[in-house]
Amino acid sequence: MISGIILERFIMINYRNVVIKIGSALLSNDNHDVEHFIKNICKQIANAKSKGTKFTIVTSGAISKGQEMLQVQNRPNELEELQALAAIGQQSLMRMYEGEFANHACLTAQILLTHDDMNNPNRFLNAKATITRIISQGVIPIINENDVVATEEIRLGDNDTLAAMVSNLVEADLMIILTNQKGYYDKNPDKFNNAKLIKRCNIKELQDFDISLDD
Ligand code: GLU
8 A cells, every 4th residue: 555645657657557556535625735735636636646656536526525515524324324425425525536537638437336337247247347448437436335226335445345346347557545644554553553564465364354334
């Protein structure tokens, strides 16, 4: 995982098909200049894309946009409330990407997916065919969980698992998670003071970590 702003040259030299996941914390105005961040990241993506790198964005932030719009200060606990806020905030989230990418003559497409879509062979193939076509038309797919009908990412993941599934779907050679966290932890650092930052691990070691975010 890479926190902060991506290294445009690093991507362009080494990778051709990149999934970037942008977490909610980077899209909410608490202690953070969202406008500056979004301008910067969209510019870097547009530059790398103009040199031939394909991009797919997986974004969170619909709930935090909904909170801003309805002036809900603290994130509610109730799932239905979070789902409603996501539906309310989703257009505003997309408008932000659409407007910023338009400054670089890039078009975007909104895609809402669920884990069930990814696990159902027919729906997976439909999504794959559509997203592949969108990318081949030079348009940037912007994907969020369909929070109205699914709650996996709201409860557990802030779209991290969805981003991994999408990386598999588009056969990405790099997935980047942009986050306010320093990296990958053995448990949820927002809930556990003793959460340990794992700087490097191989895929076999992952199963030894307790990655449950709920307890
Ligand atoms: N799909 C949710 C969103 O866009 C995921 C992030 C969250 O749980 O806050 O807001």
